[in-house]
Amino acid sequence: MLKKEQNDYLCQTGPGTPMGNLFRCYWMPALLSEELPENDCPPVRVKLLGERLLAFRDSEGKLGLIDEFCAHRGVSLWFGRNEDCGLRCPYHGWKYDVNGQCVDVPSEPAESGYAKKIKLKSYPLIDQGGVLWTYMGDPEKQPPLPEFEFSTVPLNQTFTTKRIQECNWLQAMEGGIDSSHVSFLHRGDLSNDPLFKGAAGNKYNMQDLSPVFEVVESDGGLLIGARRNAEDNQYYWRITPWVMPCYTGVPPRGDHPIHGHFWVPIDDESCWAWSYDYHPTRALTETEVAAMKDGKGVHVKYVPGTYRPLANKDNDYLMNRAAQKAGKTFSGIEGIGMQDASLQESMGPICDRTKENLVGTDNGIIMARHRLMRAARALADKGTVPPGVNPEHHKVRQAALLLPRDVQYKDGAKEALVARKGVRQTSV
Amino acid sequence: MQSESARMTTAREASYRVQYPNSKPRAVKVIALDPASARIVDEISKKSWNGAAFFTAPSFTTEETPGATGSGLKAWLKDLAGRTMDLVSEIEHCDFAVVITTAGTDARAVSVIADACALYHKSLVGLVVPGTDDSDAAVTQSMKHLRPYTRMLVIASGTDYIEAMLTALRA
Ligand code: FES
Numbered sequence: 029m030l031k032k033e034q035n036d037y038l039c040q041t042g043p044g045t046p047m048g049n050l051f052r053c054y055w056m057p058a059l060l061s062e063e064l065p066e067n068d069c070p071p072v073r074v075k076l077l078g079e080r081l082l083a084f085r086d087s088e089g090k091l092g093l094i095d096e097f098c099a100h101r102g103v104s105l106w107f108g109r110n111e112d113c114g115l116r117c118p119y120h121g122w123k124y125d126v127n128g129q130c131v132d133v134p135s136e137p138a139e140s141g142y143a144k145k146i147k148l149k150s151y152p153l154i155d156q157g158g159v160l161w162t163y164m165g166d167p168e169k170q171p172p173l174p175e176f177e178f179s180t181v182p183l184n185q186t187f188t189t190k191r192i193q194e195c196n197w198l199q200a201m202e203g204g205i206d207s208s209h210v211s212f213l214h215r216g217d218l219s220n221d222p223l224f225k226g227a228a229g230n231k232y233n234m235q236d237l238s239p240v241f242e243v244v245e246s247d248g249g250l251l252i253g254a255r256r257n258a259e260d261n262q263y264y265w266r267i268t269p270w271v272m273p274c275y276t277g278v279p280p281r282g283d284h285p286i287h288g289h290f291w292v293p294i295d296d297e298s299c300w301a302w303s304y305d306y307h308p309t310r311a312l313t314e315t316e317v318a319a320m321k322d323g324k325g326v327h328v329k330y331v332p333g334t335y336r337p338l339a340n341k342d343n344d345y346l347m348n349r350a351a352q353k354a355g356k357t358f359s360g361i362e363g364i365g366m367q368d369a370s371l372q373e374s375m376g377p378i379c380d381r382t383k384e385n386l387v388g389t390d391n392g393i394i395m396a397r398h399r400l401m402r403a404a405r406a407l408a409d410k411g412t413v414p415p416g417v418n419p420e421h422h423k424v425r426q427a428a429l430l431l432p433r434d435v436q437y438k439d440g441a442k443e444a445l446v447a448r449k450g451v452r453q454t455s456v
Numbered sequence: 457m458q459s460e461s462a463r464m465t466t467a468r469e470a471s472y473r474v475q476y477p478n479s480k481p482r483a484v485k486v487i488a489l490d491p492a493s494a495r496i497v498d499e500i501s502k503k504s505w506n507g508a509a510f511f512t513a514p515s516f517t518t519e520e521t522p523g524a525t526g527s528g529l530k531a532w533l534k535d536l537a538g539r540t541m542d543l544v545s546e547i548e549h550c551d552f553a554v555v556i557t558t559a560g561t562d563a564r565a566v567s568v569i570a571d572a573c574a575l576y577h578k579s580l581v582g583l584v585v586p587g588t589d590d591s592d593a594a595v596t597q598s599m600k601h602l603r604p605y606t607r608m609l610v611i612a613s614g615t616d617y618i619e620a621m622l623t624a625l626r627a
């Protein structure tokens with residue numbers, strides 16, 4: 029349960045809000061690299077943290093993320109012409125470079141210097157791992173580049189997609205750390221999905237349906253361990269990392285690629301659910317990539333030409349009551365991603381947490397909210413750099429492993445939880 | 457026509473959620489396992505709570521039949537006024553229990569509480585908070601004591617989490 033003020037505090041990320049200020053301390057995924065495929069390609073509208081922006085790639089390949097609207101009379105620069113190292117407003121011809129600097133005001137003589145006085149807000153945009161990342165905070169405090177493993181392995185080892193989710197970021201993100209829903213909502217998919225099935229560890233999930241949880245604070249966020257009984261006096265552990273504010277990892281299965289998410293606020297009533305899949309030591313196979321493109325695993329199928337899931341609220345998520353009744357899916361919705369999204373959207377645009385009744389096993393969620401509030405307050409009061417900004421905090425890995433019962437996972441899985449170049453994931 | 461899901465997930469429709477209390481207060485027993493956590497719990501108990509009761513676990517005896525479990529189990533808690541309470545009946549009449557220990561201290565008292573919880577099928581949440589010894593070894597030690605008994609074990613980096621958690625659980 030959260031009080032209304034606490035809920036507002038956590039859910040609102042627009043400019044000037046405490047959580048908005050917190051988010052503006054981090055590099056965040058803004059677009060897929062494929063959205064700006066070549067120099068002088070069409071610009072793309074981007075809304076992040078409640079700010080309407082426009083991304084473009086100029087004639088020299090430089091990337092820019094600038095205010096969407098022309099400083100002259102407020103036309104959307106989405107209509108702009110991307111030409112000669114800048115974006116020209118089609119209305120009266122004002123032109124801007126990737127830093128938002130106005131470089132031409134055709135009605136004024138160049139010598140007058142008028143253009144120099146006009147600058148649109150802009151944010152850095154960098155290309156890493158197939159993702160264009162931005163940092164929307166104070167330029168003086170810009171942190172080093174992110175070092176999440178999925179975006180730093182060679183490109184043939186990683187595959188990232190995004191889908192729009194039509195609800196507040198927090199209820200989406202909470203699904204990513206809520207390990208106790210897996211045995212219900214996703215129960216059918218363990219044995220069927222090509223990106224999950226066949227792992228030796230899956231049998232423990234099936235045999236022991238009431239896992240026991242351990243939540244440990246880490247430097248950058250949390251580690252949420254779920255343990256199940258296994259043979260020979262061992263436990264089967266699945267460990268989910270959360271890196272503040274909105275990165276979550278799904279513990280791996282066998283040698284399948286590792287996946288997880290970023291939950292990035294668009295505005296207070298929608299967010300981008302980013303889904304990555306990578307293998308630390310090998311190229312993804314053609315079959316794997318084909319399955320990912322086909323919406324398997326954590327990915328989804330799309331309405332053609334968009335990043336909106338094919339199953340969405342407008343078609344009741346393609347609800348299939350017969351499949352639900354037959355036990356093929358638990359909720360009647362197909363695919364892990366949409367199983368989560370449909371339920372999280374059903375909570376309403378911003379979940380009313382004053383009505384919740386949490387239980388002990390929800391401590392991962394309780395702790396994440398607590399850390400977010402604590403970090404936002406420390407930032408507001410003392411300017412404390414929040415956890416998860418330091419790239420060292422990004423080098424965490426999800427893990428699935430067997431450990432003797434008397435071994436604490438933060439000790440026994442210490443190595444397994446660190447992303448190490450050239451070292452395979454720890455997974456059964 | 458708009459789908460039902462599309463119509464029902466707007467902010468406007470959210471405002472029609474039925475307004476009423478959808479749960480009754482829960483009786484939560486919060487038990488400090490060592491003197492340092494007892495001091496913290498004592499502070500927290502002064503706030504207003506819905507049905508939480510706070511205790512310390514100073515000593516455990518299995519009267520007459522040492523080591524008895526099940527219905528022979530006898531153990532005592534102290535409430536914060538220092539009164540001795542019957543652990544078994546406290547647990548019997550609770551919805552769930554929370555044990556708190558500071559890292560590195562002796563948390564073995566948990567086993568008797570866990571026996572009582574097992575007897576009445578109540579779930580037990582364990583919380584390890586930092587104490588004077590904040591080494592990894594101290595935390596590991598505490599976890600070892602609590603792990604066999606708790607459905608959820610939390611290692612918090614600050615004592616402020618106790619209050620945050622109890623509030624979140626409507627304790
Ligand atoms: S059972 Fe968890 S939301 Fe309904």
Ligand SMILES: [Fe+2]
Nearest residue numbers: 203209214368
């Ligand atoms: Fe899920």
